[in-house]
Amino acid sequence: MIDFVLTKEKMEKSLEKFRDEIGGIRTGRASASLVENLLCSVYQGSQNLRLKELASITSPDPQSLLIQPWDGSVIGEVKQSILAANIGLTPVVEGSAVRIAVPPLTGERRQEYIKLLGQKSEEARIAVRNIRRDQMESIKESFEGKSLSEDEKFRAEAELQKITDGFIAKIQEAEKKKEEELLQV
Secondary structure, X not given: OOOOHHHHHHHHHHHHHHHHHHHOOOOOOOOHHHOOOOEEEEOOOOXXXXXXXXXXXXXXXXOEEEEEEOXXXXXXXXXXXXXXXXXXXXXXXXXXXXXXXXXXXXXXXXXXHHHHHHHHHHHHHHHHHHHHHHHHHHHHHXXXXXXXXXXXXXXXXXXXXXXXXXXXXXXXXXXXXXXXXXXXX
């Protein structure tokens, strides 16, 4: 019988990548996921680190983020990386921290984000389907190489389709949840 452990791992990675990507799509509330994966070039450009590796990111209230770098000398680079990311947020340096006021989303902007969410969701579904296609080809090759009987081939294909449908459902569930967050005023 065919083992689908590697296939499930690949699909799980695609799902996690999708969840990370949609975590960066802004909703009306401030969330650390908006900025935590931004790359900062620090220490005269000798290192590129994610913001979550450089600072603590908190949300003191629903409309603002507070970023407190562990090394105060990188505060300017943190501000520049947020501005350079072009995510519609304006950082303000307040002493040893950077504060970001998260403005409420307009209806038009919400629709743009929903469209972006749809694109990301389709990309994730395509990635899962590509993994399925590769595994289907492997099953077909095993059948043609006489290492699988016809019954085993059909059972393996049915099992693979069941696994794929499960991951597609998880993607749709995450998309629906994010869309509800986007539409919340």
